[in-house]
Amino acid sequence: MIASDPTMTAGANPNAVELVDASVDFGSGVKGVDQVDLVIRRGERVALIGPSGCGKTTLLRVIAGLQPLTSGTCQRRSQLGAGDTRAGVSFVFQQPSLLPWLSVEQNVALPMRLGRRRTLLGSEVMSQRVAALLRDVELDDASTRWPHQCSGGMQMRASIARSLVTQPSLLLLDEPFAALDDVLRNQLSRLVLRLWQQHQFTAVMVTHHIAEAIRMSERICVLDRGRVREVFDNPVAAMLIDETIGDVQRTPRFAEFYGVISDALADAANSKRGVRETAGRP
Secondary structure, eight states: OOOOOOOEEOTTOOEEEEEEEEEEEEETTEEEEEEEEEEEETTOEEEEEOSTTSSHHHHHHHHHTSSOOSEEEEEEEEOOOTTOOSOSEEEEOSSOOOOTTSOHHHHHHGGGGSTTHHHHHOHHHHHHHHHHHHHHTTOGGGTTOOGGGSOHHHHHHHHHHHHHTTOOSEEEEESTTTTSOHHHHHHHHHHHHHHHHHHOOEEEEEOSOHHHHHHHOSEEEEEETTEEEEEEEOTTHHHHHHSOHHHHHTSHHHHHHHHHHHHHHHHHHHOOSSOOOOOOOO
16 A cells, blocks of 8 residues: 655655556445546646546545545645745635634634644734735625624635635645535635735645636546546636636637536546546646
8 A cells, every 4th residue: 555645845846746546445346536647737726527426525635635545646745844834735625614613813813823833923923914814805804703694605715715824835625615606606716816826826626517617727637437537728727817707708718618528527427438548647
């Protein structure tokens, strides 16, 4: 058995994550991840999409270091040095999971108040960082509210702020907008893109939503029964940084790419035998 490798120093390596022949075997012939080869470059945004049960979340948990591998390797590289107060990896779950006895501001600050960061940073730096992020996610006027006083979209914005307060080099998102309507999805997609521009983290996101995958990523990986079936470069990724989401989604280019991903998902869902190996290493 070869478990996931620990976070490694980046040096000149441009890659944030490298998976080689990575597999997770749950027993009885069930493989959550099956011989995955995938490279994610530093600062890149990647979406994992596929039919239910195809291994998206398992693969994300492998990248996070939460799921050990049965075989193969997963290397996460960062530029963190000794005494660095930044986080290597931060995870945004499907539910905000804010602590109900803490205010929005206190929930956002919580990761910094745990462990050595509290000593290394100091209270003034922590307060400044929390205040800046609350402004970034437009919650500065709701900082003293309790979670039950916030809408679902506000709670998710607080969850995103909490995940970024430690300044992670790798941000992992597991269907964080699944319970929200399309208007809020668009707003939060734009928010994450803006925060990515500011902080330049690497982002890997699991989603069932094709339009969301296109909005949020530079590459889209279609999974099928634990394998990466196909990898697509997103032809509208640059447009989504410079233009409004609504305008880009009305373009023929967006519609055409949506159709390409939809067809790939249909092929994955209808696949009866074998896996078409078209992805390879990026």
